Amino acid sequence: MASVLRFRKLCYVESAVKCTSVGYESFEIDEKLDKKEEDVLSANNFALEINKKRKQPKRQPKEWRCLDSCCWIIGYLCTTWWLLLFFYHCFPVTLLRVPELPGPGVRLKREGLTALHPVVLVPGIVTGGLELWEGRPCADGLFRKRLWGGGSFTQIFKRPLCLLEHLSLHYETGLDPQGIRVRAVPGLVGADYFAPGYFVWAVLIENLAKIGYEGKNLHMAAYDWRLSFQNTEIRDHALTRLKSKIELMYISNGYKKVVAVPHSMGVIYFLHFLKWVETPPPMGGGGGPGWCAKHIKAVMNIGPAFLGVPKAVSNLFSAEGKDVSYIRSYGAGVFDSEILGLQTFERVMRMARTWDSIVSLLPKGGEVIWGNMDRSPEEGHVCDFSKKSHSKTSLTTNNVNNSDVKRGFLVKDLANYGRIISFGKPASILHSSKLPTSDSKVFSRTSTSENFNNFSCGEAWTEYDEMSRQSIQNVAADKAYTTTTLLDLLRFVATKMMRRAEAHFSHGIAENLDDPKYNHYKYWSNPLETKLSDAPDMEIYCMYGVGIPTERSYVYKLSPNSRCKSIPYQIDNSVHGEDGSCLKGGVYFADGDESVPVLSAGFMCAKGWRGRTRFNPSGIATYIREYRHKPPTSLMEGRGIESGSHVDIMGNFALIEDIMRVASGATGDEIGGDQIHSDIIKMSERINLGL
Amino acid sequence: MSFLRRRKGTDSSKSQNLRCNIVKEDEKNNLYESPRKESYNSKKWSCWDSCCWFIGFVCSVWWFLLLLYNTMPASIPQYVTEAITGPLTDPPGVKLRKEGLTVNHPVVFVPGIVTGGLELWEGHQCAEGLFRKRLWGGSFGELYKRPLCWAQHMSLDNETGLDPPGIRVRPVSGLVAADYFAAGYFVWAVLIANLAQIGYEEKTMYMAAYDWRLSFQNTEVRDQTLSRIKSNIELMVATNGGKKVVVIPHSMGVLYFLHFMKWVEAPPPMGGGGGSEWCAKHIKAVMNIGGPFLGVPKSVSGLFSVEARDIAIARTFAPGFLDKDVFGLQTFQHLMRMTRTWDSTVSMIPKGGETIWGGLDWSPEGSSFNCGAKTLRNNSINNTDQIPNINLANMKNVNYGRIISFGKDVAEAHSSKIERVDLLDSMKADMLANLTNCDIWIEYHDIGDHRIKAAADYKVYTAGSILDLLHFVSPKLMARGGAHFSYGIADNLDDPKYQHYKYWSNPLETKLPDAPDMEIYSMYGVGIPTERAYVYKVTTATDCSIPFQIDTSVEGGSEDSCLKGGVFSADGDETVPVLSAGLMAAKGWRGKTRFNPSGIPTYIREYSHAPPANLLEGRGTQSGAHVDIMGNFALIEDIIRVAAGATGKELGGDHVYSDIFKWAERINLQL
16 A cells, blocks of 8 residues: 555656666565565665765765655655554454454354363474573573564574574483573463464464363463473473373362373373373372373374374484475575574584484384385375376376386385485385395494594584594495484484483384383383373374375485585485476475374374274274365465364364364264374285284 | 665666666656755645655664664673663672572462453453453553453452453463563562572472452462462472472462461361461461551552542542543543452451551551651650640641541541541431432442431541441442451451451461461561551542542641641551551561461561662662562562571561561550
């Protein structure tokens, strides 16, 4: 509005403009992009004009006009802006309010649902806020201010290095570094919004409030998501506090059991909690074997990362996800120098590697679950999501075109998901017999001989700097890694981190669950190495989105950049498959919710815990609730009410309705039992896991 | 980004298309000249455009300065401050950290009335979009945007004292609930920051936020707040290796915590069922800050006519302006209607009646407080002079005992000279309430003019008879309040009726728990004139307004008089008189008394008020005012030392400036 007015004014003022019209048009677009930017621009222009004025004092006798016009334009813009703002505020609230769709809360309230069971929300990784309690001088004035999440991230741009330092943990212990205390923000504000306007739990909270939930029966179990799970108890008593809170809510709400709603990593955190609370002290919470049965009605896992996420692999290996890898290759120079001075990724990686919790998200269950060199449970998955119905035809064309693979029925094996990291496209496609055998011998060979750190680069940023060039190339020469060998790989490239983190997490499959070693807390967050507690009345829900391509395995290359302190590996995003292939930009995609593949989210509910198994001795009922992703139809909808993506699903009305029904007393059968869109049952059948 | 693009664009246009560029330049000149030409013709430039120019200029300069400010390293302002005021003293947290103090006992904060934040969980149509936004505390932006809606949501149900249907307003939880009351106006924040210096954090600090509008027992009934506090204290003791907690209540939180200590040991269903040893096991010390143990006179004027000294002046000088300002019309009526639904205000009515607060011709303070406050307390008194001498207004005794009097002459005359109509008789006289047509309902309109006059004819009210007056003018509130609070003095504390929760928050009607190792501190500011008694008048404009008003025209004879603007002041912290804050620790609980059967040691820590030396100090580091004292370095240091393990004796025991012990002697309270 303002820009149009201004443009008209300019047209009016300048009568015979010919060449400048294009320039002004672009100007217009800029202006539409961001008003404030425009203001800054004009301010800068102002400065430019001053310079101009100094340079050419004689040419224009009345050159002060430039300056004046600048001021005039700024003043004009400001006035118009204020005027519009004033009008905007004068409007009655209802006129401007986007007609919001009535959420499920309103409808269910009309149906007569009321708050019954207390609800505990368990946030996932990254979404929880962190605030500063004690810091270095560079973080002056940030006491009890958010360093992460919640408010704006302005501080990150103001003093990036300082922030990174404060968000990092101690590399050896995985706890606070000396003189720095960063703590989780408690309460519902801890994770309702991640950034202004970017909701995480807020929509769910608002809908729950409609049927009568409030502070006394709604609790956010905020914890420091950077720590390993047991360390949250050691440092902050987070597990004890959660236990006490659940007991209090159980008693003060008339002995109604609690419905827990964990999200993402919160799912395995809560799994850890369930084991911890029944284990005798000092390692556990001493709640006794009946605690879960007595206090918990249902665990409604949203987007559960039960068996890990492949994203964690790329994150730890080279600090990049799908989105980041593009930036890294295209804007290498800009991005590296812009925010953090130099070496953005290296610093980010250095920080992320001090967080134990990321290791908890590495794929669990090895080749049995995630597939080996030539086989994966998802095989036959068709990636062309938009044209699912036409997939048959495209498959046949693929068949014709593809000459690399001889056997026709293996066409679908183009997506060799089992090889979670492969170096080069051929390594990801060729049959395993044609590849050099990969085993951990390589690592033992190189690591012993060449672990003399070459500190020529000065201070070591990441553990990559302690590796020699030779061993870095050796790693790449091994071509392809499955989830099992991947762990060896990580142990090799990040020895200290894995040593630290593997004291807290385990990624295997238990042979014999009665082995006393499984009483150790490092196994508690791995569903394949723990038994569920003895609570036959409890219910477990796996609720997740499907229908979005999700990172499943990666094609890597050696980074061409060989200078000091750089990450030697990089996702090869020049690698693309043909149309309809699951390979795009160096990443193989499978079905999932953009972060967690269906396999990880659904397998335990579909098979591992279904019925009475060795992982679920008391036969706790499990339900799979899948939500097909539908992108928002219009801008008004914001992030969509039928979204299935990892975080946006928290605003999915169907999911919210399910949670509310269960919270107000319904059982899994009453809300409709399983609701499956993906091939999770078929996939689980292919997995050969002893139950 | 666009800036870059733009510049690039102009550069390229310069280099590539020279001709066009030249034309452009010319046109630019035209552009700048043409408006001038026009303006010279039509006089447009001179007015409208120079306006724009001016605004633009101011904006640019502003942005430029802002840019400079933001790029300036953070140490400069501090450097400037130090250059002006000399090196800053270390805040107590830093100082004590250097001494080697570390986190020891967990700390519980109990905020007072008004300072805690409240947020909306369910509301009417008009409060749309305010879900989980603060209605109270924070910026108060909504108060100005939709005042009537705001007042409606802040009110409670006038019958039950709980939520009205369809509205749920709940306390904010966590430390954020009361760290800042409004932006920049700290309450607990300074204390929290200093405790954090020696290692405290979320797991060792707990803000016992509660809905301060409710009566104390109702916070448990509605929100289970007391259970939550109990559970949290137990949790903190368990997770911190069995270290007992140090509780720090402020203002009304003092009474609330007194209630809690009785509640937690009482058997369910009325109590928390913690058993008789709960306090002894879990609490190391209760450090009451500015505690109105025996009530505050301010609450009387608040209930009676919604005014305290500050508001009273505003109400007389700008009656039209203030009334129209916020609520459209009748600000005070709306405020009164809202505050009268808050049961908690009743908890702070002066307790103990005439025994404590003084009778018609007697008060414990006598004239010992020099209200001029410039000279030190040097007027020695040996005996309270019972005969008022009106001519010697300068040195006369102040009749603090008459909490409300109608007219100055009445306030100063001897009791025998005052003619009074019996209140009860006049109440019965005219029960026909004339129904007024006022839009806003307040209970005054049910009363009727006749009875208002009768109330004024009674002339003088003491702390005992003030209750009758309040019952008379706001029967519903007092009926509700009477079920939750009591204001008397117990004759026999073993009477089973004192098991009821309504007595728990009155220190004169409860026994302290059996916890001889616990310590009780009374910490409060002194040296500020504090409202103690009022002179009222009946307003003339009666139709739809509040019929009573503080008579601000009444002044004492001289500069040093304690009577100013219709208010008698005594020593205190601006809100709570010393008498209320200190008497229990000085006398009622000192040693083994019937109120303190296990002999819990008590300590009085007074902090003499010193206003901030300059503007840079903000609200002062030596303030004694009711809320500002939370930033008093000496008080913070005391708290940190106790939290880190010191006992009251190690702190230095009592620390008294006022005459509280002298006054305590004068009070004839059976112990």
